[in-house]
Amino acid sequence: MTAFRKNIRSYILVIALVVIWLGFGVAQPAYLSADHIQDIFMQMAIIAIMACGMVFVIVTGGIDLSVGFGAGFVSVVAAALLYYRVLDGPLAAMGLSGPTLEIVVALCVILIGIALGTLIGMLQGAIIAFLLVPPFITTLGGFNIWKSGILMVTGGKSLFISSNDTYKFISQGRIPQIAGLVIAGLAVVILFVMLFRGRARKQKYGIQVQSLTWELVRTGIFAILIFGYVFIVNGASVPGVPFLVLILSAIAILMSYVSNNTRFGRYAYAIGGNREAARLSGISIKKSLFSVYVTMGALMGVSGVALAAYVGSGTTAAGGGYELDVIASCILGGTSTLGGEGTVFGAVIGALIMQSLSNGLQMLNVNSNLQYMIKGVVLILAVWADITMKKKKA
Amino acid sequence: MEQDAILEIKNVTKEFPGVTALSDVSIDIRKGEIHGLCGENGAGKSTLMKILCGVYPFGTYSGDIVYKGKILRLSSDSIHQAMREGIAIVYQELTLIPLMTVGENIYLGKEPRIGPSVNWHKLYSDAGEVLNRYKLPVEPHEVVKYLGVGQMQMTEIAKALSEDADVLILDEPTSALSEAEVDKLMEILRTLKALGVTCIYISHKLEEFFRITDTVTVLRDGKVVTTQPTKALSMEKLVSLMVGREMKERFPKGNRKPGEVFMRVKGLRATDPEDPAREVIKGVDFELRKGEILGIAGLMGSGRTELVTTIFGEYGLLTGGTIELDGKQITIKSAREAMRHGISLVPEDRKRQGLVLIQTILKNISLPNLDKFSGFMRINGHAEIAEAEKFSKSLSIKTPSVHVAAESLSGGNQQKVVISKWLMSEPKILILDDPTRGIDVGAKFEIYKLMNQLAESGYAIIMISSELEEVLGMSDRVMVMWEGRSNGTLGIAEATQEKIMARATGVEIA
Numbered sequence: 001m002t003a004f005r006k007n008i009r010s011y012i013l014v015i016a017l018v019v020i021w022l023g024f025g026v027a028q029p030a031y032l033s034a035d036h037i038q039d040i041f042m043q044m045a046i047i048a049i050m051a052c053g054m055v056f057v058i059v060t061g062g063i064d065l066s067v068g069f070g071a072g073f074v075s076v077v078a079a080a081l082l083y084y085r086v087l088d089g090p091l092a093a094m095g096l097s098g099p100t101l102e103i104v105v106a107l108c109v110i111l112i113g114i115a116l117g118t119l120i121g122m123l124q125g126a127i128i129a130f131l132l133v134p135p136f137i138t139t140l141g142g143f144n145i146w147k148s149g150i151l152m153v154t155g156g157k158s159l160f161i162s163s164n165d166t167y168k169f170i171s172q173g174r175i176p177q178i179a180g181l182v183i184a185g186l187a188v189v190i191l192f193v194m195l196f197r198g199r200a201r202k203q204k205y206g207i208q209v210q211s212l213t214w215e216l217v218r219t220g221i222f223a224i225l226i227f228g229y230v231f232i233v234n235g236a237s238v239p240g241v242p243f244l245v246l247i248l249s250a251i252a253i254l255m256s257y258v259s260n261n262t263r264f265g266r267y268a269y270a271i272g273g274n275r276e277a278a279r280l281s282g283i284s285i286k287k288s289l290f291s292v293y294v295t296m297g298a299l300m301g302v303s304g305v306a307l308a309a310y311v312g313s314g315t316t317a318a319g320g321g322y323e324l325d326v327i328a329s330c331i332l333g334g335t336s337t338l339g340g341e342g343t344v345f346g347a348v349i350g351a352l353i354m355q356s357l358s359n360g361l362q363m364l365n366v367n368s369n370l371q372y373m374i375k376g377v378v379l380i381l382a383v384w385a386d387i388t389m390k391k392k393k394a
Numbered sequence: 395m396e397q398d399a400i401l402e403i404k405n406v407t408k409e410f411p412g413v414t415a416l417s418d419v420s421i422d423i424r425k426g427e428i429h430g431l432c433g434e435n436g437a438g439k440s441t442l443m444k445i446l447c448g449v450y451p452f453g454t455y456s457g458d459i460v461y462k463g464k465i466l467r468l469s470s471d472s473i474h475q476a477m478r479e480g481i482a483i484v485y486q487e488l489t490l491i492p493l494m495t496v497g498e499n500i501y502l503g504k505e506p507r508i509g510p511s512v513n514w515h516k517l518y519s520d521a522g523e524v525l526n527r528y529k530l531p532v533e534p535h536e537v538v539k540y541l542g543v544g545q546m547q548m549t550e551i552a553k554a555l556s557e558d559a560d561v562l563i564l565d566e567p568t569s570a571l572s573e574a575e576v577d578k579l580m581e582i583l584r585t586l587k588a589l590g591v592t593c594i595y596i597s598h599k600l601e602e603f604f605r606i607t608d609t610v611t612v613l614r615d616g617k618v619v620t621t622q623p624t625k626a627l628s629m630e631k632l633v634s635l636m637v638g639r640e641m642k643e644r645f646p647k648g649n650r651k652p653g654e655v656f657m658r659v660k661g662l663r664a665t666d667p668e669d670p671a672r673e674v675i676k677g678v679d680f681e682l683r684k685g686e687i688l689g690i691a692g693l694m695g696s697g698r699t700e701l702v703t704t705i706f707g708e709y710g711l712l713t714g715g716t717i718e719l720d721g722k723q724i725t726i727k728s729a730r731e732a733m734r735h736g737i738s739l740v741p742e743d744r745k746r747q748g749l750v751l752i753q754t755i756l757k758n759i760s761l762p763n764l765d766k767f768s769g770f771m772r773i774n775g776h777a778e779i780a781e782a783e784k785f786s787k788s789l790s791i792k793t794p795s796v797h798v799a800a801e802s803l804s805g806g807n808q809q810k811v812v813i814s815k816w817l818m819s820e821p822k823i824l825i826l827d828d829p830t831r832g833i834d835v836g837a838k839f840e841i842y843k844l845m846n847q848l849a850e851s852g853y854a855i856i857m858i859s860s861e862l863e864e865v866l867g868m869s870d871r872v873m874v875m876w877e878g879r880s881n882g883t884l885g886i887a888e889a890t891q892e893k894i895m896a897r898a899t900g901v902e903i904a
Contacts, residue, residue, distance in 0.1 A: 205777060205779065205780035262768070266757065269753065270750050273753050274746070274749065278750070280729055280748075283761070
C-alpha cells in the first residue's frame with residue numbers, strides 16, 4: 001500500500017480533473033462532446049510537451065523562463081523556412097518533386113527545429129552549469145533574446161505556411177481511426193506484458209509482489225481509459241486521434257521512464273533533493289544540469305515545430321506567456337519549486353487541468369478578463385491544499 | 395525540596411498516531427540547578443523539550459506543566475511566548491543567520507526601535523551588556539560567519555538569555571564542539587548557575603553529566619526511569635539505566651590484525667576552495683594499513699575534515715605532497731575518481747552531506763552506485779532493490795522497507811544508510827568522519843561492531859572522532875592533527891587522553 005500512498009497525489013489530480021469535466025459537462029453538455037474532448041487534448045499538447053522537460057528543470061531546483069519565446073523562435077524559424085521555401089530549391093535540385101518533396105521538406109524543417117531548440121538548450125545549459133550563472137537570470141536573458149530573435153526573423157509580420165500541408169499535419173492532423181485502435185491495442189498489450197514480466201523479475205530477485213488482482217485492476221483501468229479515449233475521438237466530426245496527442249503520449253511515457261529508470265533522471269532528483277550529498281556521492285553536478293537544460297531545449301524544439309504547424313504561421317508573438325503556463329502545469333502537478341520532487345505524469349495532468357479550466361470558462365461565456373484571475377486563484381489554492389495535506393501527514 | 399521547584403512536569407503524556415512518545419512523565423526541576431536529561435534517541439527527550447517551549451502547545455498533551463506555581467499554557471505560535479515567560483532553548487543545530495552580526499542575531503525579531511526604525515545604538519549596547527553579564531567572550535559587531543563553532547554557540551546562548559530567561563534548555567550543546575570549547579561551555583554554565591539561571595541539559599556524552607549536572611533524569615521509551623542526584627550515579631549505572639541492560643563495554647573488542655601498508659600520505663598540503671590563498675592542510679603524513687582502524691584526533695578547526703575531504707577529491711587544490719595507494723602514486727580530483735580508487739567517505743554531517751532526506755532509503759543507498767545497475771541507459775530496478783535490501787538487512791536498519799523516506803529514520807539508522815551506500819560501492823578504504831555524532835548509545839555500539847567487522851574482513855578504516863574516549867576505544871593507531879599538520883601518530887598501547895591532548899594543542903610537537 002506504500003505504492004498507493006506514494007501515488008496519492010496523482011490520484012487526487014485525476015479526481016480533480018474528472019470533477020472539473022463533470023462540473024462543466026453538467027453546466028454545458030457540449031463540453032463533454034467528442035469534438036471538444038479532442039480539442040482539449042490538442043490544445044494542451046504543446047504546453048504539456050514542454051512541461052515534460054520543465055519538471056526536470058524544476059526538480060533540480062532551477063527554472064526556465066525562456067521556453068515560451070524559445071519555442072516561439074523555433075516556430076518562426078520553421079515558418080520562415082517554409083514561407084520563403086528555403087529548402088524547396090536545393091531539394092528539388094536533388095531530383096525530388098511533388099508529394100515526396102513536400103514530405104522531405106517537412107521532415108527537414110522538423111529536424112532543423114528540434115536541433116535549433118537543442119542548441120538553445122545547450123547554450124543556456126552551458127551558461128548555467130559551467131559558468132554558474134543562476135538559471136533564473138540566464139533564462140530571463142534568454143526570454144528577451146529569443147523574443148528579439150522572433151522579431152528579427154518575422155520582420156514584424158506573420159509568415160503563413162501555405163505551401164506544405166504535410167508539415168501542418170503534425171499539429172492539425174488526425175491519424176486514421178483504425179490506426180488509433182491498433183496503437184491503443186498495442187499499448188494495452190504492452191502494459192499487460194510489462195505487468196507480468198515485472199512480476200516475474202521481482203520474484204527472481206526475491207522482491208515482494210503486490211496482489212495480482214490489484215495490479216490487474218489498475219492496468220485494466222488504464223486499458224479502459226486508453227480505449228475509451230480512442231473510441232470517443234474516433235466519433236468526432238474530424239475523426240481520429242490527433243497526431244500531436246500521439247507525440248505527447250510518446251514523450252510523456254519516455255520522460256516518465258527516464259525520470260525513474262535512468263541515471264540522468266535519478267541524478268536530477270538527487271541534485272534537487274540535496275546538492276551537497278549528490279556531489280559527495282560522485283555525481284557530476286555540471287554534467288547533470290547541462291543535460292537537463294539540453295533535454296528541455298530539445299522538447300522546446302519539438303514544441304516550437306508543433307506550434308508553427310498548429311497556428312499555420314509564424315507570428316510575432318509566438319510562444320509569449322507559454323513559459324508561465326508550462327511552469328504552472330508542473331506546479332499544479334505537484335512539482336516542488338524547492339526541487340527534488342515532481343512527476344512527469346503530474347505535469348501532464350496539470351497542463352490538462354489548466355486547459356480544461358480555460359475551455360470550460362470560455363464555453364460558459366465567463367468574461368475573458370476574469371479567466372486569468374480564476375486560473376491564478378486555482379493555482380494558488382491547489383498548492384495551498386497540497387501544503388496543508390503534507391503537514392497533516394507529518 | 396518540593397517547594398523550590400521552578401518547573402514541575404506532572405504526569406505528562408503525549409501521543410502521536412500509533413506511538414506514545416511520553417507516558418506519564420513527572421519531573422521536578424529545582425530552581426538554580428543544572429538538571430541533566432539523558433536517554434537514547436527516541437526516548438522522548440525532544441518531545442518533552444518541544445512541549446516546554448511550545449512547539450506542541452497546551453492542550454495537545456495530557457498532564458500539566460507547572461511553572462513558578464502556575465500552570466503553563468502555551469498557545470500554538472508560542473516560541474516567543476515561552477521566551478517571554480522566561481523559558482529559552484538552545485537547539486542542537488545552530489539557528490543563526492551567518493551574514494548578520496552577533497548583535498543582530500541576538501535581537502533578531504525583537505529589535506529595539508525608535509518609531510519604525512531600528513535603534514542600532516541600543517541594540518549593540520544591549521547585546522554587549524548581555525554578553526558581558528554572562529561572561530561570553532564574543533564581540534557584538536562580529537559577523538557570525540567568521541566565528542568559530544564555539545563562539546556561535548555562545549551567541550546562541552546570549553540570544554536565548556537576552557530576555558532574562560529563568561530556565562535555559564540546552565539540547566546537545568556540545569555535539570559540534572571541540573574539547574576545549576566544551577570546557578569553555580562548562581565554565582559558562584557554572585557562571586549561569588551562579589547567576590541563578592536554571593538549566594536543563596540534554597546530551598549524549600555521558601561524562602558531561604558528571605562534570606556539570608546536579609541531578610539527572612533518565613528517560614527510556616517515553617517513561618521516566620529515575621531522577622537522582624548525579625553524585626549517586628556512575629557512568630556504568632547511567633548507561634545501564636538508559637538502555638535497560640548492563641552494557642559492560644562501551645566499545646566492543648575487535649579481533650583486528652592490521653596487515654601491510656595500503657595507503658601512504660606524505661607531506662600533503664591543500665588550500666581552501668573558497669579562498670585559494672589560504673592553506674588549510676599544511677603538511678600531513680600518515681600510513682594506513684589493511685585491516686586497521688586509524689583514528690584521527692584533533693580539535694575542531696585542526697583540519698581533520700578538510701584532510702579527509704581532500705583525500706576524497708572534494709576539497710581545495712592540492713599544493714604539495716603525495717598520496718600513494720598500493721605503492722602507486724595517485725591523484726584524485728573528484729568523488730568519482732576517489733570511488734574508482736576504492737575510497738569511500740562517510741561525511742561529517744549526514745543530513746547535509748550524506749543523505750537526500752526526502753528520498754527513500756533505496757534511492758539513497760544506490761545513489762553513488764547506479765553505474766553498477768545500469769546498462770547503456772536503463773537502471774535494473776529489481777537488482778537495485780534486491781541489493782539495497784541486502785544491506786538494509788545486514789546492517790539491521792530498523793525500517794519496515796527500503797521504500798521509506800530517509801528523513802523518517804532515527805539518527806543512528808540514518809547513519810547506517812549512509813554507511814550502506816558507501817559499502818555498496820565496494821571500497822577498500824572507508825573513511826568515517828565523526829560517525830557517531832548525535833547518535834544514541836545503543837546505535838553507537840552497533841556502529842562500532844560494524845567497524846570491527848569491516849576491519850576484520852580487510853577494509854582499511856580511517857575514523858575521525860571528536861570524542862577522545864571513542865578514538866582510544868576504537869583505534870589501532872591514533873594520528874593527531876594540530877593546526878592543519880599531522881602531529882605524530884601514536885600506537886594504541888602508548889596513547890592516553892593526556893598525550894593526545896598535548897599533541898592536539900601543540901604542547902608537544904612530534
